Amino acid sequence: MSGEAGDEAEAAAGAEPERRVRIVVEYCEPCGFEPTYQELASAVKEEYPDIEIESRLGGTGAFEIEINGQLVFSKLENGGFPYEKDLIEAIRRARNGEPLEKITNSRPPCVIL
Numbered sequence: 001m002s003g004e005a006g007d008e009a010e011a012a013a014g015a016e017p018e019r020r021v022r023i024v025v026e027y028c029e030p031c032g033f034e035p036t037y038q039e040l041a042s043a044v045k046e047e048y049p050d051i052e053i054e055s056r057l058g059g060t061g062a063f064e065i066e067i068n069g070q071l072v073f074s075k076l077e078n079g080g081f082p083y084e085k086d087l088i089e090a091i092r093r094a095r096n097g098e099p100l101e102k103i104t105n106s107r108p109p110c111v112i113l
């Protein structure tokens with residue numbers, strides 16, 4: 001049996017195929033949030049190399065994360081940045097077709113004195 005046929009048989013046997021996940025991170029560039037975006041994007045790509053992740057410039061103080069069009073994290077609401085492990089877990093849920101919950105944990109933004 002070829003690899004493709006085996007994969008199809010596995011999917012037909014009840015193993016859910018992984019869903020496509022698209023992440024959009026909207027952040028405030030003048031606020032200096034680009035390095036935080038790059039760090040987060042790198043961690044996501046390390047865990048899930050096939051993930052589509054895109055950045056957009058946002059308003060003052062923004063660091064908002066959408067997974068497949070659903071807002072899952074908002075710095076404007078939480079006042080900090082997401083923990084990588086929480087975002088990785090949200091991506092896992094999205095890939096498995098599980099409902100997404102908003103990430104409410106956040107680490108405080110760095111303060112440079």
